[in-house]
Amino acid sequence: MKFCSECGNGIVVEVPKGDNRPRHVCPSCQTIHYHNPRIVAGTLPTYQGRILLCRRAIEPRQGYWTLPAGFMELGESVAEAAARETWEEAEARVNMGPLYTVINIPYIGQVHIFYLADIRDGEYGAGLESLESRLFAPEEIPWEALAFRSVKLTLEKYLDDRKLGVNALQSTEMTLEIPPEWKPSDSKSAPLDHLKTPS
Amino acid sequence: MKFCSECGNGIVVEVPKGDNRPRHVCPSCQTIHYHNPRIVAGTLPTYQGRILLCRRAIEPRQGYWTLPAGFMELGESVAEAAARETWEEAEARVNMGPLYTVINIPYIGQVHIFYLADIRDGEYGAGLESLESRLFAPEEIPWEALAFRSVKLTLEKYLDDRKLGVNALQSTEMTLEIPPEWKPSDSKSAPLDHLKTPS
Numbered sequence: 001m002k003f004c005s006e007c008g009n010g011i012v013v014e015v016p017k018g019d020n021r022p023r024h025v026c027p028s029c030q031t032i033h034y035h036n037p038r039i040v041a042g043t044l045p046t047y048q049g050r051i052l053l054c055r056r057a058i059e060p061r062q063g064y065w066t067l068p069a070g071f072m073e074l075g076e077s078v079a080e081a082a083a084r085e086t087w088e089e090a091e092a093r094v095n096m097g098p099l100y101t102v103i104n105i106p107y108i109g110q111v112h113i114f115y116l117a118d119i120r121d122g123e124y125g126a127g128l129e130s131l132e133s134r135l136f137a138p139e140e141i142p143w144e145a146l147a148f149r150s151v152k153l154t155l156e157k158y159l160d161d162r163k164l165g166v167n168a169l170q171s172t173e174m175t176l177e178i179p180p181e182w183k184p185s186d187s188k189s190a191p192l193d194h195l196k197t198p199s
Numbered sequence: 200m201k202f203c204s205e206c207g208n209g210i211v212v213e214v215p216k217g218d219n220r221p222r223h224v225c226p227s228c229q230t231i232h233y234h235n236p237r238i239v240a241g242t243l244p245t246y247q248g249r250i251l252l253c254r255r256a257i258e259p260r261q262g263y264w265t266l267p268a269g270f271m272e273l274g275e276s277v278a279e280a281a282a283r284e285t286w287e288e289a290e291a292r293v294n295m296g297p298l299y300t301v302i303n304i305p306y307i308g309q310v311h312i313f314y315l316a317d318i319r320d321g322e323y324g325a326g327l328e329s330l331e332s333r334l335f336a337p338e339e340i341p342w343e344a345l346a347f348r349s350v351k352l353t354l355e356k357y358l359d360d361r362k363l364g365v366n367a368l369q370s371t372e373m374t375l376e377i378p379p380e381w382k383p384s385d386s387k388s389a390p391l392d393h394l395k396t397p398s
Contacts, residue, residue, distance in 0.1 A: 173298055
């Protein structure tokens with residue numbers, strides 16, 4: 001942030017009175033510009049025991065497989081955002097299940113929230129941001145071609161839980177550390193936390 | 200938003216190519232400025248069966264009682280934000296329990312997330328944003344002087360669950376509708392969803 005979005009004046013970085021951390025502050029109109037973490041909402045959609053994944057048509061991680069997910073918008077609930085993304089990316093109508101994983105990614109200022117979901121009629125497709133969608137049996141999951149760490153962790157937990165039975169499908173929260181290969185410059189080109197490209 | 204925070208040029212509102220909703224777009228440097236919901240993180244801190252509430256020293260809802268909570272910052276997890284706010288507002292060190300309520304407030308673009316928490320040593324105080332803090336037995340909760348709907352709903356659920364026993368303390372998600380007395384202008388002066396002031 002270089003300019004005030006309210007008055008167009010140049011911005012300074014300083015700790016406002018009564019605050020305890022540096023903010024973007026406008027010395028002209030005094031507006032304090034806060035920047036907060038964003039929510040990425042998605043689902044783990046299943047149909048007759050198989051899991052729906054989409055192959056990404058866009059960067060970051062074009063060509064890699066993901067659970068349908070995207071940035072929560074103003075005016076919707078987290079679950080509504082997850083259902084909307086599932087429709088937009090995988091053209092699947094789902095019955096939303098419980099909140100399942102909350103994955104903090106502090107170094108890129110994101111919280112990924114995934115819900116369990118049942119595909120209503122077994123139908124799915126490829127939205128504008130997907131090359132294709134496909135139902136995978138557990139043993140078919142393309143582990144080496146997954147797009148994001150949060151997707152991998154959510155799938156791993158789900159398959160582990162499922163082995164223990166339906167009652168083991170409890171929600172959990174985790175926090176991701178910075179991966180060794182990550183560079184701050186990635187955060188601009190890659191708005192989602194991505195896995196290292198397999199060599 | 201009136202000016203581009205990257206280049207200072209005037210902003211237009213339009214649907215960017217490949218998008219499906221209006222955004223703030225800079226016609227000069229082409230930056231698309233997204234605005235997303237914010238997370239308010241807090242705790243329901245208990246000690247020997249009593250619940251810790253803080254009386255607000257600041258607007259909105261100055262003088263009213265609340266659970267310690269505030270906007271999640273960049274660089275922290277949701278649980279870290281909740282623990283930090285509990286320290287800043289109530290000067291209580293807590294052992295964090297499970298995620299408990301997720302309360303969507305779409306009409307002000309917020310998601311309130313509360314955790315159960317145990318106060319470590321029974322000590323608490325009043326941070327800069329609080330006039331005082333106090334432990335309340337369930338029958339002492341000041342229902343008519345609570346600051347926010349999300350606080351009231353979280354307390355109601357907790358007391359209901361507790362009557363059913365420890366195993367009933369399951370997390371839940373809810374979405375708040377616009378209250379009849381709410382005006383869009385409130386969203387600027389009141390960054391948190393507030394209860395109607397009792398008459």
